[in-house]
Amino acid sequence: MEALKNFFKNFFNYENDDKLYHFEIPETQEEKDAFDNSNGSSGNNSNSSNLTGSQDQQDSKTKSEPTNVFPSLNINLEFMKAKYNTSINSDIVIREFTLTARNKQFSAFLMYIDGMVDSKMINDFVLQPLMLKNRANLFDGEQSKVVSEAVTNNITVRKVKRFDLVDYIFNSLMPQNSVEKVNKFEEVCIGINAGNCVLFIDTIPTVFNIEVKGFKQRSVEKPENEMVIRGSQEGFTEVIRTNTSLIRKCINNENLIIESTNVGKLSRTPCAICYINGIANDALVNEVKNRVNNLDIDYLTSSGQLEQLIEDNGNISLPQLIATERPDKASNFLMEGRVVIIVNGSPYSLVAPATFMDFITSPEDTNLKYQFANMLKILRVLAVFIALLLPGFYIAITSFHQELIPTELLFSIVASRESVPFPILFEILMMEISFELIREAGLRAPSTIGPTVGIIGAIIIGQAAVDANLVSPLLIIIIAITGLASFAITDFSFSFYCRLLRFVYILLGYFMGFLGICIGLFVQLLIICNLKSFGAPYLQPYVPVTTNYRGLLFSPAWKRENRADFLNVKRQKRQGKISMKWKNSNNVDNGG
Amino acid sequence: MDLYKVGKIEAIALVVIVMLNHLVLNLPKIFFNTAGCAAWINAIFVFAIALIFLFIILKLFKNFNGMDILDVSYFVGGNTLKNIIGFLFIAFFMLIASALLRDFSRSLNIIYFRNIPIYLVIIVFLLVALLANRIGSNVIIKTTTIITTIVLINLGVTFFLTAPQFEFNNIFPILGKGAKEIFLSGSTNIFAFSGFCVLYFIMPMLKSSKEFNKIAIWSIVISGIYLVFCILSLLLSFSYVVDAYDLSPMYLIIRTTQFGKFLQRPESLFMFFWILSLMSYVSICIMFSCNIFQKITNTRKSQVMAYFFTSLLYFGALIPRNISQFKFIEDVIYKYFSIILIFFISMGILILANLKYHRKNMKLEGRKLNEK
Amino acid sequence: MKNKKYIVLLLIITSCTFSLTGCQYKSPGIDESAYVVALGIDVGENSRIIVSFQILIPSSFSGEASQSDKSIVNSVECTSIESGINIMNSYISKEINLSHCKAIVISEKFASQGISETIFTLMNDVQIRPDCNIIVSRCTASYFLENSKPVLEKLTARYYDIAPTSSEYTGYTQNLTLNDIFYSLNSYTENAIAILGGINEDSNEIPNNTLFSAEQDSSYKANETPIDSKPNMENMGLAVFKDDMLVGELNSIETLCHLLIVNELNTCVLSIPSPFVEGDTIDIKVIPTPSSKNKVELINGSPYITCNISLTARVLSLNETSVSLTDENMKKIEKYANSYIEYQIEKYLYKTSKDLGCDIDNFGKYLTKHFATEEDWKNFNWIGNYNNAFFNVNVSTSIISGNLLIKT
Secondary structure (H helix, E strand, C coil): CHHHHHHHHHHHCCCCHHHCCCCCCCCCHHHHHHHHHHHCHHHHHHHCHHHHHHHHHHHHHHCCCCCECCCCHHHHHHHHHHHHCCCCCCCEEEEEEEEEECCEEEEEEEEEECCCECHHHHHHHHHHHHHCCCHHHHCCCCCCEEEEEEEECCEEEEEEECCCHHHHHHHHCCCCCCEEEECEHHHHHHHHHCCCEEEEECCCCCEEEECCECCCCCCCCCCCCCCCCCCCCCCCCCCHHHHHHHHHHHCCCCCEEEEEEEECCCCCEEEEEEEECCCCCHHHHHHHHHHHHCCCCCCCCCHHHHHHHHCCCCCCCCCCCEEECCHHHHHHHHHHCCEEEEECCCCCEEEECCCHHHHCCCCCHHHCCHHHHHHHHHHHHHHHHHHHHHHHHHHHHHHCCHHHCCHHHHHHHHHHHCCCCCCHHHHHHHHHHHHHHHHHHHHHCCCCCHHHHHHHHHHHHHHHHHHCCCCCHHHHHHHHHHHHHHHHCCCHHHHHHHHHHHHHHHHHHHHHHHHHHHHHHHHHHHHHHHCEECCEECCCCCCCCCCCCCCCCCCCHHHCCECCHHHCCCCCECCCCCCCHHHCHHHCCCCC | CCCCCECHHHHHHHHHHHHHHHHHHCHHHHHHHHHHHHHHHHHHHHHHHHHHHHHHHHHHHCCCCCCCHHHHHHHHHHHHHHHHHHHHHHHHHHHHHHHHHHHHHHHHHHHCCCCCCHHHHHHHHHHHHHHHHHHCHHHHHHHHHHHHHHHHHHHHHHHHHHHHHCCHHHHCCCCCCCHHHHHCHHHHHHHHHCCHHHHHHHHHHECCHHHHHHHHHHHHHHHHHHHHHHHHHHHHHCCCCHHHCCCCHHHHHHHHCCCCCCCCCCHHHHHHHHHHHHHHHHHHHHHHHHHHHHHHHCCCCCCCHHHHHHHHHHHHHHCCCCHHHHHHHHHHHHHHHHHHHHHHHHHHHHHHHHHHHHHHHHHHHHHHHHHC | CHHHHHHHHHHHHHHHHHHCCCCCCCCCCCCCEEEEEEEEEEECCCCCEEEEEEEECHHHHCCCCCCCCCEEEEEEEECCHHHHHHHHHHHCCCEEECCCCCEEEEEHHHHCCCCHHHHHHHHHCCCCCCCCEEEEECCCHHHHHHHCCCCCCCCHHHHHHHHHHHHHHHCCCCCCEHHHHHHHHHCCCCCCEEEEEEEECCCCCCCCCCCCHHHHCCCCCCCCCCCCCCCEEEEEEEEEEECCEEEEEECHHHHHHHHHHHCCCCCEEEEEECCCCCCCEEEEEEEECCCCEEEEEEECCEEEEEEEEEEEEEECCCCHHHCCCCHHHHHHHHHHHHHHHHHHHHHHHHHHHHHHCCCCCCCHHHHHHHCCCHHHHHHHCHHHHHHHCEEEEEEEEEEEEECCCCCC
């Protein structure tokens, strides 16, 4: 009751949008300053990666856990054993051994997680140099190394370098490229969890964090879900470093910045925020960093999760970030001035901001001549409308506007419905739902029986249902075309959006005919016009109209002179006024 | 409102859509009633008057950059005048919206839903308009831009498709119902350009008020061209008097046009786009009413008034009991109210404001001279 | 976000308003409608009119149903079309829907009593398309509907659609629609015409051969042609209305002349007397050129009408004596063709102006430019003045070639 009251109270009380979060990509410096001032606190948080860190510190302090590594090995060992529950945890390996340095023995232990490290590397390049006695290692440990000797007035002045065990091990006994000296337990744990091995040595309060990562990982393969014919055939993998390197491979420019950060208080999932310095708008980059860094969540496993956490409006089912598994697509977006977010463990990277036009663009388009690309684009727009509206239109026309159908078609519809016992609404809902069922079943079924599901579905829907007079054959065609159209939409989440809203349009069409569909379209238009993805208007460049026109249709490759206007990039031109310089023979070096 | 500033094309769309809705529904009918088969001459004549009027207004607004008609009336007559003008304009917006809403719903009732009572159809439109106002005025303006474009294309397609059945002898006898009708009583048809009312209020919303001149000229020219073309295409397609019909003449012209054998009756499809345009039109009317109300009462959040204006529209649209009452409202009350308000009162205020402005300037200069 | 809530609420409200109250408001869907393809109107014996509905039975053409009976014709005697629909609705199970009506058949008898009320009622109906054909049948409308069965088409509706388009290549009738007849009934410049139809029966006797042979094949009206077939619909000629009453009928050659004058003929075949053999005919295929012009002037208060018609033609039939299409021969044929067509057109024009007193060629529109206002034009009373019209017809035919002439 209270909820209902509140609901109506809310409905009639107007709250201004002041409280809502607003972000717009500023065009000029003044605008940016004004924006920063007005947004106050949220604007300043942009470099708050240490904010989460300090919070963690607070947490650890309250538990009165030791932060720094103890000098005593035994205490360290006990502490680490307790921390990692080694008695239960089967894959935590602790290797105790004696270390020889300068002819002196130290007890030490290595700690790592089995399966995450490359054991050959540990054997050959960690344990071997530490345990074996080589010649250089045979000096007395207490001997100080004489750096220089000078005799004046029979007094020998020796410049002696004091022996430092930590430096000695670090400099001489670690044939490893990536070794880090840490002295906090927290950092130690991060190292172990990330697949490094740590070396504790008696008497010194420093731990060596040695990178010996050796996961079993997927190699770079073809992208599964974004196929192209004439384009690169590489796809992102689950490992963040591989993914960043794939992007680096596409963009050979030192201005490509890959900032890393960790998301999730417990999982500490590594994420990378990539942008090109000098092209991407600073405010946009800061905004992305701000959003990614200010997430109070325990764990993050995939980019899909992150997408939902950082998008502008979580209640609207439209995708507001582009998810792509193609490095070339991501690089294209980077060069255009957008920001790419990569999450470790997910082969999909996120691109911000996203607009409507991006979801009907396929990575194939840039590889094609602009005429073909435009044909495909128009086809896709058509597909969006069909996937969204066709069943709704069918039901609206058959229940309200029969005069619109050509007579011959009308009579074939009537004839096909002669012996169908259900009303049209029920018929169409039944078919839509069974179509979605087949789709879902075919997707989730084990790959061995996946094709069987398709065949069963085809038989049930295509043949048996018609023969049993459950549905009319014409409706099957409608559903089939709708399904086909929804497959033709390149973006996965966008086609989801169409699939979902299709049901709304079916109901609207059934109740109010064209008027209902108009209501639906108008409301949808209102919502889409209202939507912004990271400050970029969703329907750019049509709403609001921008003069720098880069809209639905591609211009020829030599005419794409400007970067998209809505990004307010630092470098507006992306190619010369005359990009094909060879045509102008005077300006061309003939190469001798 | 403060956040979003209207760009050039958006502003033009706002003005044009006010005209387009009337054009689709009843404007041509009124032109034919006054001038017969010389309606096109009347339309061009009215267009010319509107242009002259426009230039006068632009001249008069020159000294009041960034101000709308309310600010100007405050400058002239203080709060009292501002309130009077504000309420007159609210009444005007309510009147045109409710009349149009009723007319359209009636047509819709006849064409689409023969069995659904008219108040349900009206409710649907108003609910959508209310929702639009709750989401925000900037969204209405953005949506209007898209819809205006669609409707402009739609009407363009109509001209194109009806072109094959044009019969150019239909424009004869050239003077129609007579010169007096065309140029004297026909001049009241200037109310067709009621889009001026948006121009009066759009100034403070613009990104740069320098563009006001361009916006005004473009929007009036587009409206005028569409008016003339609509009337010409109707005239050349039918020679008989259009007011034999109660329905929208643009609907009828599409109804009688043949689009080949397959799509034999596309008029429902055209109607589809007009529904969209009416929805944005009603939303705009409520939006402007709210804005004016906010300005005259100095409230911070006037959007809650959208509920009030919506219900007002609802009852306003249901007041006329039958077609003759409703025709009276549309043809007489609306016509003369808009002429008096838009073309006389507003103009008068602008002239007075200019006089006052100049007098002030003179005084200032006089003082300066005296000081020297 | 809040908006989501509003949208959901709105959707609920709107759906509720329609679904809760909407059961009784719901318009009949596609399953509950009976689609009428043709409407017949006759004079009733006891009541004012008899309305006949030709309703398609949809199941008959899905699958392997028999070809014979695809539509039913039901007639009802009533006072008006609307009440006829009401009575019929109570008889048949589905609701009658006129939105796919392709033809409206009016019997000759009914037409001669005045059709304007019927036409206005039909035009006012939302469902009826303005582009459905108006046919004046020489038999009763119900008989016409019962016997018009498609032979080459599967669907009666398509049959009605296609049948009048034959005028495009025969010129023996005109594709006239409800909109056209409504237009001309309201017009001050022309009189209304409609398609003349009939049911062709075996028993047609070839009318007495009093005319010379060139005219014979093209002087039939509907249901007079000597076609040997089962009874079926036949559209030939035009029905002419004055005000809203049927006053006369045009046969096929007159229709052809009408089409030539209003320049709506695509092409047709014409038999002209042969210049080479007395009593023989030559067939030519006539294609009008767009440069045909009509001119109307007022001389001493009576209209003087000039029709300049220019045609191109191909010779279709020749006998072996005249095979060579020399310049001289072609000129001869042209001359004969010109005089023949001129003769026919003048005959037709004087028939319309003197006998019928109807301007069905819309000559009036050429005269409107001489008047300043509509008032003046109405006062002039064009239709009344048309009786005194003089005609001057100039036909210029240019023979281009034969078709595939092989000289032996």
